[in-house]
Amino acid sequence: MMVLISGVLKGPYGDSRSGVTITMRSMKTSSTVLNLAKSQSVTDNTGRYSLNVEPGAYEVIVSIYGAQPERIGTIEVYTDSLHGTLNDFLRRPGESDITPEIVQTVDRLRAEAALSADKSAASAAAAKVSEQNAAENSKAVTAAGFGVGAIHTADVFSSNNQSCIRRYTTATANRPGGATGGVLVLPVDGGPSSAYFATSVERKAWIGSSIPAAPSTISWARLFSTADLPGVADISDLKYWGLTKGVSAASKGNFNAQMQSRRGYVSTDPIGNPFKDVGTYFLDTRSWAVTQTGTDDSYRTVQTCYGYGVSAAQTGKIAVRSWNGTAFTPWVWIWSEANTTVDGNGFIKKASPIARLSAAPEHMQADYLEGGFALAGCAAVNGEADGVSAERISVGVYQLNGSLGLAKEGWTIEVPQDINGNRLCFVETATDSDGGITVKISKRRFDIDTATVVAGEAMDIPEGRWIDLRLAMPAREEVEVQPPEALVSNDETSSETNAVS
Numbered sequence: 074m075m076v077l078i079s080g081v082l083k084g085p086y087g088d089s090r091s092g093v094t095i096t097m098r099s100m101k102t103s104s105t106v107l108n109l110a111k112s113q114s115v116t117d118n119t120g121r122y123s124l125n126v127e128p129g130a131y132e133v134i135v136s137i138y139g140a141q142p143e144r145i146g147t148i149e150v151y152t153d154s155l156h157g158t159l160n161d162f163l164r165r166p167g168e169s170d171i172t173p174e175i176v177q178t179v180d181r182l183r184a185e186a187a188l189s190a191d192k193s194a195a196s197a198a199a200a201k202v203s204e205q206n207a208a209e210n211s212k213a214v215t216a217a218g219f220g221v222g223a224i225h226t227a228d229v230f231s232s233n234n235q236s237c238i239r240r241y242t243t244a245t246a247n248r249p250g251g252a253t254g255g256v257l258v259l260p261v262d263g264g265p266s267s268a269y270f271a272t273s274v275e276r277k278a279w280i281g282s283s284i285p286a287a288p289s290t291i292s293w294a295r296l297f298s299t300a301d302l303p304g305v306a307d308i309s310d311l312k313y314w315g316l317t318k319g320v321s322a323a324s325k326g327n328f329n330a331q332m333q334s335r336r337g338y339v340s341t342d343p344i345g346n347p348f349k350d351v352g353t354y355f356l357d358t359r360s361w362a363v364t365q366t367g368t369d370d371s372y373r374t375v376q377t378c379y380g381y382g383v384s385a386a387q388t389g390k391i392a393v394r395s396w397n398g399t400a401f402t403p404w405v406w407i408w409s410e411a412n413t414t415v416d417g418n419g420f421i422k423k424a425s426p427i428a429r430l431s432a433a434p435e436h437m438q439a440d441y442l443e444g445g446f447a448l449a450g451c452a453a454v455n456g457e458a459d460g461v462s463a464e465r466i467s468v469g470v471y472q473l474n475g476s477l478g479l480a481k482e483g484w485t486i487e488v489p490q491d492i493n494g495n496r497l498c499f500v501e502t503a504t505d506s507d508g509g510i511t512v513k514i515s516k517r518r519f520d521i522d523t524a525t526v527v528a529g530e531a532m533d534i535p536e537g538r539w540i541d542l543r544l545a546m547p548a549r550e551e552v553e554v555q556p557p558e559a560l561v562s563n564d565e566t567s568s569e570t571n572a573v574s
Contacts, residue, residue, distance in 0.1 A: 076150050079123040080158030082116050089120025095159070096134040100147065103129035122159070128152045133163065223255075229281075230289050231258045234265030241271070249279035249293040269293075276300040322353045331358045332372040332396055347392040347404035352382030363398070370398045378404070380411070386456060387411075410444050414455070416487040416541045425480060426458035426544040430471055430512060432533040441539065458544055469514040469531035476544040478504035487541035489534070497535050499528045502542075510542070 082090040093116045102108040105127045116122045130149050136142040148162040166175075226239035228246040237258050241248045248254075254273035261268055261282075269281035269291060278296040283289075297303045326340030335358045342351040360374035374396035380387030389411025392404040406412060413421050430452045431437055437453075446453040451471065452463035461475035479485040479502065488496045501513045518529030534540060 074152055075125045075127055076154045077123065077156040078126055078150075078159055078162060079156070080121070080160065082120045082122060082159070089116075090137070091116050091118045091120050092138060093120075094136045094142075095122060095124070096136070096142065097124070097126065097131040097148075098134065100130040100132055103127065105129070124159075126150050128154075133159070226256075228289075229256050229258075229269065229271070230283055230291055231260065231265065231267045231269075232289070234260045234263065234267060236260055247289075247291045249273075249281065249291075249295075250275070250277055252277075328356050328376065328378070329401065331356060331376065332360060332369050332374050334358055334360045345401070347378055347394070347406075348380060348382060348387055348390070350382060350387075352380075352387060354381055354387075355379040360396075369396075372396065373398060376401075414444060414541065415440075418487065418490045420487075422484060422487070422541075425483075426461070426476065426546045427455050428458055428461055428463060428473060428476075428542045428544060429453040429539040430463055430473070430534065430542060431539040432465065433536065436536060437539070438537060453539075458546060460546075461544060465533075467531075469533055471512040471514070473510040473512065473542065473544075474508075476510065476546055477508040478510060478545055480543040480545050483543065485543050489538035489540065497538065498532060499526065500540060501528060508545075508547075510544075512540070512542070514540075 082093055082095075084090055094113055095116070096111055096113045099106045099108055099110045106129045112124075114122055114124055128150050130147065132144060132147050134142045134144050146163045148159075149165070150162070154162075223240040224238070226241055226245060229239065229241055229249075230247045231237070235258070239256050239258070240253070241256055242253045243251060248256075249271050250273050252273040252275045254271055254277075256269055256271040259268045259270075260266075266284050267282065269283070270278070271281065271293075272278045276298070278298065278301070279293045280296060281291045281293040283291045322339040322341045323343075324341055326338065326343045328338075328340070328343045328345035330344075331338060335356075338356040338358065339353065340356070341353045343354060343356070346354060348354060355378070357377040357379070358374060359377075360372045362371050363373060364371040376394050376396070378392045380390035380392075382388070389409055391407040391409065393407065394404045395402050408421070408423075413423060414427050416422055427446075428449075429441065429446060431441070432451065434441070434448055434451055434453065442448070442453055444455065446455050449462040450464050452461070452473065454461045458476065461473060463471055463473045466472055486500060486502065488498060488500050490496055496517065499515045499517045501515075503511045503513075505511070513528070513531070514534055515531050516529035517526050519525075520527045
């Protein structure tokens with residue numbers, strides 16, 4: 074089999090030598106090549122050469138650009154020679170290069186190799202012994218439950234005061250909880266006293282301890298996590314529970330199911346909502362238990378509902394009711410500026426959509442806009458009457474638009490009075506089919522024939538005074554938009570984590 078000798082012929086400076094003639098001349102007859110037979114090859118433009126050479130001994134001669142050929146050495150090619158460069162073959166020692174010193178070196182290396190083999194055998198034997206010892210030592214480890222599958226225990230209590238990992242079931246003595254789980258036992262001292270950590274398939278966890286004073290007994294304490302949140306009954310001290318953090322409102326939370334003390338439950342469109350709309354509301358529940366059964370009929374509760382509504386339309390309104398163990402009482406309302414109004418005569422009245430009609434709003438006192446009223450033409454309207462406006466048509470004639478007319482129940486009109494309670498004017502109203510209200514103001518005239526006060530000459534509303542009109546408004550659908558940074562959690566369970574500050 075021929076051997077490939079190839080590479081790039083280079084000069085001392087690393088420059089490639091092109092056009093160099095490489096001649097190989099056989100130094101003795103081999104099985105395929107006669108003595109003194111020659112072959113030549115010339116390097117290409119990059120100095121590269123590639124020679125397929127038959128096995129044998131050759132003299133290597135090179136000539137450059139027709140210069141005198143020079144003998145550069147000899148090479149020996151064998152049938153099992155590896156391919157290489159001309160430099161590789163020229164650097165390999167020949168038979169004449171093997172000296173007695175080289176032979177001694179080879180013999181020494183052989184002896185060292187034999188000694189190393191003996192040592193390796195001894196090391197392997199020692200390793201086998203070590204492996205056997207490790208197997209014996211690991212028996213105690215695996216028996217303790219480390220590095221193996223589940224090992225069942227009939228009693229979690231560590232009677233031998235040794236560390237171990239065990240599996241327990243609902244039939245295991247001294248187990249925590251009511252489900253299968255695993256327990257880690259950690260001896261504390263030789264008492265025996267041990268510490269325990271257990272976790273169940275329900276993702277509940279406990280820590281426990283056993284002491285000599287209570288033999289064969291473990292005292293357990295429950296651990297809570299995001300997968301196992303505590304309920305009201307799980308917390309002995311509620312002093313600070315529910316006093317911090319904002320929450321996201323539960324959707325259609327059930328106010329009728331809140332009998333236990335809970336501060337700041339929040340829900341959108343809740344069941345049992347006193348406001349009767351789809352807004353968002355806060356429920357504060359305060360209760361005590363007449364018995365400790367934990368059932369609804371064991372609680373006596375007071376609920377306070379704080380208004381927010383849709384886009385804060387119900388802010389400031391508060392309703393209260395109680396639970397007597399069998400039923401809720403009707404909601405009662407706390408009166409405030411949010412659900413009452415002060416009429417032009419200084420009396421507090423139940424509020425709803427209100428328009429304060431005046432002849433010249435620019436001449437009114439500051440109290441004209443108190444209570445959340447805003448100008449809308451020649452009237453001031455509160456938030457519930459948003460969209461209503463009024464204009465003065467002529468002397469004593471005013472037109473209101475944007476409502477469905479006057480309220481269908483309760484009070485509708487309040488006329489300004491003097492200090493003696495006498496009305497300062499006569500008021501007549503008419504409502505169009507589209508809800509527009511025409512208000513006519515006139516002087517009061519006593520009719521002798523009917524012995525009643527009737528409309529007299531037209532007049533404007535007295536300066537500095539107004540007429541209160543309680544309106545009926547069309548239903549409005551609004552979408553509440555809450556900033557995402559105001560929300561931190563969403564919870565519709567009985568957990569008190571929805572408490573707000």
